[in-house]
Amino acid sequence: MAVMFEYRAAHSAAEAVSLLREHGTDAKIIAGGQSLMPLINLGLAQPSLLIDINSAAELDFITRRNGSLAIGALTRHHTVERSGEVRQYIPLLAEALPLIGDPQVRNRGTIGGSLAHADPVGEIPTVASCLGAIMVVQGPNGKREIPASEFFVTYLTTALDAEELLTEVIFPILPANTGVCFKELVRRQGDFAIVAAAAAVQLGADGACTAARLALAGVMPTPLNADAAASMLVGQKPTAQIIEQAAQAACVGIDPESDVIASADYRRAMAPVFARRALTEAFERAARA
Amino acid sequence: MIERATTRLHVETQINGENTDYLCGPEQSLLEVLRDVLGLTGTKEGCNDGNCGACSVLMGSRLVNACLVLGAEAEGQEIRTIEGLAGPDGLHPLQQAFLETAALQCGICTPGFLIAAEALLDRESEPSEERIRFWLAGNLCRCTGYDKIVRAVQLAAERLRQAGQLREMEVPT
Ligand SMILES: Cc1cc2nc3c(=O)[nH]c(=O)nc-3n(C[C@H](O)[C@H](O)[C@H](O)COP(=O)(O)OP(=O)(O)OC[C@H]3O[C@@H](n4cnc5c(N)ncnc54)[C@H](O)[C@@H]3O)c2cc1C
Ligand code: FES
Ligand code: FES
Numbered sequence: 253m254a255v256m257f258e259y260r261a262a263h264s265a266a267e268a269v270s271l272l273r274e275h276g277t278d279a280k281i282i283a284g285g286q287s288l289m290p291l292i293n294l295g296l297a298q299p300s301l302l303i304d305i306n307s308a309a310e311l312d313f314i315t316r317r318n319g320s321l322a323i324g325a326l327t328r329h330h331t332v333e334r335s336g337e338v339r340q341y342i343p344l345l346a347e348a349l350p351l352i353g354d355p356q357v358r359n360r361g362t363i364g365g366s367l368a369h370a371d372p373v374g375e376i377p378t379v380a381s382c383l384g385a386i387m388v389v390q391g392p393n394g395k396r397e398i399p400a401s402e403f404f405v406t407y408l409t410t411a412l413d414a415e416e417l418l419t420e421v422i423f424p425i426l427p428a429n430t431g432v433c434f435k436e437l438v439r440r441q442g443d444f445a446i447v448a449a450a451a452a453v454q455l456g457a458d459g460a461c462t463a464a465r466l467a468l469a470g471v472m473p474t475p476l477n478a479d480a481a482a483s484m485l486v487g488q489k490p491t492a493q494i495i496e497q498a499a500q501a502a503c504v505g506i507d508p509e510s511d512v513i514a515s516a517d518y519r520r521a522m523a524p525v526f527a528r529r530a531l532t533e534a535f536e537r538a539a540r541a
Numbered sequence: 542m543i544e545r546a547t548t549r550l551h552v553e554t555q556i557n558g559e560n561t562d563y564l565c566g567p568e569q570s571l572l573e574v575l576r577d578v579l580g581l582t583g584t585k586e587g588c589n590d591g592n593c594g595a596c597s598v599l600m601g602s603r604l605v606n607a608c609l610v611l612g613a614e615a616e617g618q619e620i621r622t623i624e625g626l627a628g629p630d631g632l633h634p635l636q637q638a639f640l641e642t643a644a645l646q647c648g649i650c651t652p653g654f655l656i657a658a659e660a661l662l663d664r665e666s667e668p669s670e671e672r673i674r675f676w677l678a679g680n681l682c683r684c685t686g687y688d689k690i691v692r693a694v695q696l697a698a699e700r701l702r703q704a705g706q707l708r709e710m711e712v713p714t
Contacts, residue, residue: 285610
């Protein structure tokens with residue numbers, strides 16, 4: 253079956269946006285192609301126009317700015333994985349990145365593509381949700397910023413308008429004494445996660461928790477920000493018991509799905525286990541920091 | 542009803558060191574272009590969805606799955622495929638090592654493994670077994686099993702190191 257569409261290479265964000273405006277919902281951006289091409293090959297995606305942003309070099313950058321690290325949408329997974337700045341300033345992202353797919357996928361896939369694709373078990377969306385990252389998007393009327401809590405709407409759906417391009421993601425740099433941890437359940441390294449948990453915590457001089465963030469994946473149609481449950485740790489010494497309570501609280505009301513890889517019941521049972529493990533290890537790292 | 546374009550795109554690229562140009566449909570993957578337009582059938586199709594690595598090629602210096610790259614995206618790039626691996630003097634040390642250690646059975650995964658392994662040995666002369674296994678994680682083999690493949694890569698790396706050392710010894714004299 254031949255799928256027919258047109259192809260245009262955009263050399264800048266502005267060019268991509270003007271093509272999007274011209275062609276609206278019939279057009280689709282192609283970045284790394286690692287999620288879109290399988291759909292095209294299967295005939296499941298049939299856009300009338302593919303706008304290729306791979307030559308928009310201005311979207312490929314990692315730069316430190318006002319207490320945060322901004323990463324251009326076209327930056328490849330592999331580039332992020334190898335970046336010394338990412339390792340130093342956003343260690344949670346550095347820990348999660350090598351868990352994505354395999355070398356071929358990471359060589360081509362982009363951070364912006366992962367966020368725009370919004371797979372609810374994607375490592376990058378989960379880290380973005382945990383850290384409260386901000387998406388910068390550009391449309392016909394200029395730029396706007398969307399926090400992760402509003403960006404992920406539901407399964408494979410974001411707050412991006414049809415005419416908008418994601419240009420960068422801004423991660424806040426957490427204090428150096430923060431302990432972070434990313435844990436995921438997979439049958440084989442590189443598979444999509446069955447469930448995953450991302451945690452970032454801080455300890456005061458007295459050993460009590462001063463801040464805690466938690467996000468879970470594989471339990472809802474978007475990454476689940478569980479900061480409310482994690483906040484019960486604040487002011488407490490992080491004992492095994494209270495960590496367990498926070499992990500259980502994070503999973504109240506989760507509604508995972510069954511698929512060929514795992515049942516909803518299995519996900520429901522594993523989610524608090526991975527929340528606990530991520531929190532526990534994050535506290536251990538914070539204590540050493 | 543959307544008007545579907547049937548225009549073909551003219552793409553200029555370099556494949557295995559030779560300037561090449563071709564016409565392709567906007568929907569055609571680089572894998573389709575290599576095999577069906579250019580007749581370079583050494584690159585294999587296993588899954589067509591990015592899982593198996595049989596279609597591995599180098600684009601610039603990066604190892605990619607050709608089934609997940611559009612033919613149009615090869616514009617201005619340097620592509621390296623299995624057809625470029627053997628030299629005028631015979632097989633590449635990796636190919637020789639795969640043969641000697643029986644690191645293939647049906648062979649459909651082999652071109653992908655060879656290109657991926659070459660990309661590794663171009664970067665590192667003495668990769669550990671763990672490194673080799675992680676590097677080749679995107680390439681699946683359903684018949685041989687991975688031990689023989691990993692051993693073949695180790696053997697080729699060893700021979701390339703020896704050849705390199707010989708060349709270095711020749712230089713000062
Ligand atoms: C074998 C395999 C294994 C994988 N394993 C994992 C895994 O374990 N974890 C994981 O998270 N992912 C995994 N992936 C997916 C991979 O991470 C993709 O790279 C990513 O999901 C999409 O990024 P991309 O650049 O390839 O986007 P594309 O495929 O090019 O695009 C994806 C979607 O995002 C849109 N888009 C892309 N860029 C922009 C932009 N700048 N602005 C607006 N819209 C945009 C496109 O229109 C499209 O709808 C895997 C993929 C494969 C093939
Ligand atoms: S055919 Fe491309 S990865 Fe399987
Ligand atoms: S030799 Fe048959 S798949 Fe590897």
